[in-house]
Amino acid sequence: MRTVPGVDLAPCLELDAAAVDPDDVGPTLARLTTGWRLRIVGPEREVLLLRAAALAHGALDEEITTEITTEVLGTGVRTVYCAACHHPFPTTGTAARCPGCGTDLDVADHVSRRHGAFLGVPR
Amino acid sequence: MSGATGKDSSYPFPLAHDTYRISANVEPAAAPILHVGADHADVLALRSRILDGEPRRFVAAPHAAAASWDALVWLLDRMAREQAGVSLERDGHRYRWTNARLGVEQEFVFGDASTLPEHPLTFAGRQVEEDVVVLGARGDRLWLDAGMVVFASVWSLAFDHGMSFAELHGPVPSPEVFVRAERFLLRMPPGDAWRRLNWGLQLDDRPDLSLDASPAWGPRRRRLEVHDVGSEVHLRTEVQHLVRLPMTGAVLFLIGVRLLPLAAVAAVPAWSARLVSVLDTLPAEVRSYKDLGVLGPMAADWLRRSHE
Amino acid sequence: MHDLRPGDRVRARSPRSSFTPVETAAHHILVAGGVGVTPLLSHARWHAFWGHSFEVLAVGAPHLDVLRALGPVTVARDRRKMADLLGPVVGTAPWKSHVYTCGPPGLIAAVAAAARAAHWVGARVHAEPFVAEPAGGPFEVVLRRSRRRVRVAAGETLLDAVDRVGVAAPRLCRQGVCGECLTGLVGGTADHRDHVDAAEEGRIALCVSRAAPGETLEIDL
Numbered sequence: 313m314r315t316v317p318g319v320d321l322a323p324c325l326e327l328d329a330a331a332v333d334p335d336d337v338g339p340t341l342a343r344l345t346t347g348w349r350l351r352i353v354g355p356e357r358e359v360l361l362l363r364a365a366a367l368a369h370g371a372l373d374e375e376i377t378t379e380i381t382t383e384v385l386g387t388g389v390r391t392v393y394c395a396a397c398h399h400p401f402p403t404t405g406t407a408a409r410c411p412g413c414g415t416d417l418d419v420a421d422h423v424s425r426r427h428g429a430f431l432g433v434p435r
Numbered sequence: 436m437s438g439a440t441g442k443d444s445s446y447p448f449p450l451a452h453d454t455y456r457i458s459a460n461v462e463p464a465a466a467p468i469l470h471v472g473a474d475h476a477d478v479l480a481l482r483s484r485i486l487d488g489e490p491r492r493f494v495a496a497p498h499a500a501a502a503s504w505d506a507l508v509w510l511l512d513r514m515a516r517e518q519a520g521v522s523l524e525r526d527g528h529r530y531r532w533t534n535a536r537l538g539v540e541q542e543f544v545f546g547d548a549s550t551l552p553e554h555p556l557t558f559a560g561r562q563v564e565e566d567v568v569v570l571g572a573r574g575d576r577l578w579l580d581a582g583m584v585v586f587a588s589v590w591s592l593a594f595d596h597g598m599s600f601a602e603l604h605g606p607v608p609s610p611e612v613f614v615r616a617e618r619f620l621l622r623m624p625p626g627d628a629w630r631r632l633n634w635g636l637q638l639d640d641r642p643d644l645s646l647d648a649s650p651a652w653g654p655r656r657r658r659l660e661v662h663d664v665g666s667e668v669h670l671r672t673e674v675q676h677l678v679r680l681p682m683t684g685a686v687l688f689l690i691g692v693r694l695l696p697l698a699a700v701a702a703v704p705a706w707s708a709r710l711v712s713v714l715d716t717l718p719a720e721v722r723s724y725k726d727l728g729v730l731g732p733m734a735a736d737w738l739r740r741s742h743e
Numbered sequence: 744m745h746d747l748r749p750g751d752r753v754r755a756r757s758p759r760s761s762f763t764p765v766e767t768a769a770h771h772i773l774v775a776g777g778v779g780v781t782p783l784l785s786h787a788r789w790h791a792f793w794g795h796s797f798e799v800l801a802v803g804a805p806h807l808d809v810l811r812a813l814g815p816v817t818v819a820r821d822r823r824k825m826a827d828l829l830g831p832v833v834g835t836a837p838w839k840s841h842v843y844t845c846g847p848p849g850l851i852a853a854v855a856a857a858a859r860a861a862h863w864v865g866a867r868v869h870a871e872p873f874v875a876e877p878a879g880g881p882f883e884v885v886l887r888r889s890r891r892r893v894r895v896a897a898g899e900t901l902l903d904a905v906d907r908v909g910v911a912a913p914r915l916c917r918q919g920v921c922g923e924c925l926t927g928l929v930g931g932t933a934d935h936r937d938h939v940d941a942a943e944e945g946r947i948a949l950c951v952s953r954a955a956p957g958e959t960l961e962i963d964l
Contacts, residue, residue: 322862346833346840347862367597370767370839372574374864395591395646398491415650422606426597434649435657498766501793546792573765574866618939622922684763 322349327362329354334365341369353379357389357402357428364428391429392419400429408432446695448703449632449672453712457609457721459616461677464628467517468676469510470564470691478564478642479537485585485643486557492585492647493557494596495569499580502569502685504546506581507555509680509687510563534562557583565676568592568688570600570620577617577686579603586692587645588635588673589726594646608720620686623679633673636730640669642692659729664737665698668730670710697734701741711735762843762871764789769839771797772832774825774854776846780804782871783845787813796837800828802850822849829857836861845871879934882954885961886910887929895953901960902949910964912949919951927963931955 314326325344327337329352341350350371352362359378366376382388392408393400399412406419410432417432424431451460472478486492495503508523511532515523520535528545539562543550551558560567560583568582577600584592595603600620604613623629637644638656661667674691701707714727714735722728747753764771764786771790773783783799784806790797791813799816801807802825810816817832819825833842834857842863844854851870858868881897884904895904902924905912914924919937925946932955935941937948947962954960 341838344838345861346836346838346867348838349862370769372864372866374866393594395594396648396650398593398647413650420606422594423602424594424596424598425602427594431591431594431646433646434653501766501789571766572763573767622939683766 322347324349324351326351326353327366329358329362332362334361337362337365338369341366341371348375350376351379352376354381355388356380356382357391360423360428361391362428364424364426367425390419391427392417392432393424393427393429394432394434396432396434400427407435446699447632447672447674447693448706448709449634449670450706450709450713453709454716455713455721456718457607457612459612459619459631461616461619461629461631464630464676464678468628468630468678468689469513469517470674470693471518472564472693475536475564479561481642482564482585483561485648486561486583489647491593492645493554493560493583494592495554495556495581496571496597499569499571499685500548501546502571502680502683503555503581505680505682505685506567506569506687507559508545509678510559510567514562537562556581563689565674565689565691568690569680570686570688572621572684572686575621576600577620580685582688584645584690586642586690587647588633588671588692589644589646589649591646606724608718608724620677620679623677623686625679625681625684628676628678631675631677633675635671635673635725636727636734637669637671637694638667638730640694640696642694644671656726659733661733664733665701665741666696668697668734668737669694670697670700697737698741701738704742707738707742711738762845762869764795764843765841765867765869767839768841769796770837770841771795772836772840772842773797773799774829774842774844774846774850775799775801775804776822776825776844776850777803778805779844779846779850779871780806780810781845783843784809786843790814798832800825800832802846822853825850826853826857829854830860833857833863834861841867841869843869843871848872879953880956883959884954885930885959886964887961888964900950901947901953905949905964912964914950919948922948924949928960929963930961931958933958933960 325348327350350366352359359380363376363378389402389404391400392403394410394412394415394417396415397410397413399410401411408417408419410417416435418435420431420433422431511523514521522533524531530543532541556567566584566586568584569580570577571580579595579598582592600617601613604610638661641652644652672693674693676689678687680687700710714731717731722731762782773786775783780801787799787810797814799810801816802819802822807816807818817828819828842854842858844851851872855868882895884893884895884901886893889910891908893904893908895901902912902914912924922939925941926949928945928947933947934953934955936951941948
């Protein structure tokens with residue numbers, strides 16, 4: 313976590329998505345004043361999860377920039393949210409078996425900002 | 436389950452034209468907004484049973500508290516205006532709610548969660564046939580802030596919680612329709628109510644076609660296991676109401692499910708002809724979105740043959 | 744309205760507003776200028792009822808006693824003192840704050856400037872102008888259905904001009920936001936100033952939009 317110059321020289325907190333625990337985002341943001349921006353950098357999965365935590369603690373889309381370091385979007389590990397049992401789990405590819413309920417899922421191109429996850433549709 | 440089988444003569448047949456395109460198709464709402472069918476008690480019992488079995492059929496963000504109370508009072512007041520045996524008395528912030536049909540009697544204080552046995556949205560949602568969604572209005576956008584949805588049609592409230600209107604409709608073809616619809620909703624004055632109809636076909640009479648329950652209904656649908664098309668395949672009409680809530684400006688989205696077996700569609704020749712025409716001319720992307728690739732032609736053929 | 748006498752019956756509609764509290768805010772700053780305090784009184788009552796964190800900054804505003812009973816109020820003696828006050832309040836506002844201003848355009852501009860200086864994004868800054876934005880130059884408009892030709896004076900809105908000649912037109916926000924006064928634009932090129940993309944629908948917002956320089960408009964009214 314470090315402070316970097318942001319858009320319009322706004323104070324900006326850079327979060328390394330691979331290192332910051334989403335549970336720590338709330339207390340961190342609560343110490344800021346309005347006007348701060350967030351920059352979230354890291355692999356796609358961790359960036360989405362950290363962005364979800366920032367949004368849950370009141371950051372607006374306009375206040376967040378993200379930089380995904382995964383080489384090609386969609387090729388790395390993503391969080392999939394099982395529509396049947398609501399269990400989120402990491403996986404690669406476009407199909408997976410939910411470790412929570414054993415349902416076979418197709419990974420849809422539908423992302424939840426709140427869960428930082430892709431929809432797993434039961435087959 | 437016989438959920439809202441629409442045996443009454445007032446079935447809201449959803450197709451106004453011989454061809455169908457995805458559109459906002461809203462019209463001013465007319466009373467009654469809240470449906471009370473012959474199987475009302477069964478539908479309400481099923482709603483509670485699903486909710487109690489799967490608590491995630493209800494979601495509410497902390498910032499949705501005021502809008503949820505706004506929705507509660509609007510719904511109870513609406514029921515009191517439209518239905519017999521139901522009354523809402525008010526004294527300042529204090530209300531007395533009586534629903535003689537369900538044997539519910541409840542005093543509560545507006546905004547005070549401790550005066551209700553459960554969240555305002557589930558308290559109301561258990562007493563109406565419609566699924567209830569609260570869309571908060573912020574920053575010129577609508578957000579899915581809260582809801583009790585047990586009869587979703589191939590979506591999941593728990594997954595969609597927190598999405599913007601555009602994100603919610605991401606999987607639907609014709610996204611531009613929803614850009615215009617959102618702008619329209621944000622311009623609605625408080626208290627305004629609009630109605631739109633949506634439709635689909637399904638292999639059974641289950642109102643709960645949520646993704647959450649798809650292990651229960653999905654396999655049969657994928658195998659297209661049908662023995663008697665006329666009695667098993669149902670037209671699913673969703674009577675949707677959009678209400679601008681008076682205090683918070685949130686949009687209350689009500690979805691009522693009405694199911695009609697194809698045999699009953701065939702009994703009304705004008706409906707049958709229209710549904711056949713719509714199914715025959717459905718654009719490929721709509722057919723795919725509504726999962727009617729096989730079921731659509733199957734239903735159209737059956738309807739055609741039933742008139743030979 | 745000024746022709747009304749006590750005891751007259753009036754028809755009232757429920758209030759409409761595009762200036763509502765943002766329920767996700769952790770703190771609400773309400774800036775009131777003069778009678779612009781009116782909608783903010785409702786905001787303050789709402790926040791007090793729900794136990795939200797809020798504060799009021801007021802300049803030349805009435806009803807201060809009502810506000811003080813609801814929550815913290817800071818009063819600036821004049822516009823310049825208000826400008827001095829805004830910087831520190833906005834600059835140290837907690838995370839998740841929103842600011843709402845109702846008053847003359849100068850006050851709204853001062854709040855917007857303070858928010859910009861504190862690097863706030865626009866989505867956290869809300870305003871309800873109490874005085875219409877200054878209008879542009881004069882032009883002529885043809886009301887097709889009424890078969891009238893009306894001259895719109897500099898500083899007068901198209902809506903005011905239509906009112907002046909007694910042709911009924913719907914209206915609500917008078918800010919180009921609500922879309923109530925959108926009217927079909929049949930001829931001429933307009934200088935669209937609305938926020939609802941009236942141009943896209945071939946319509947014009949009577950409350951804010953005008954003719955482009957040298958143009959005469961024809962509208963479906």
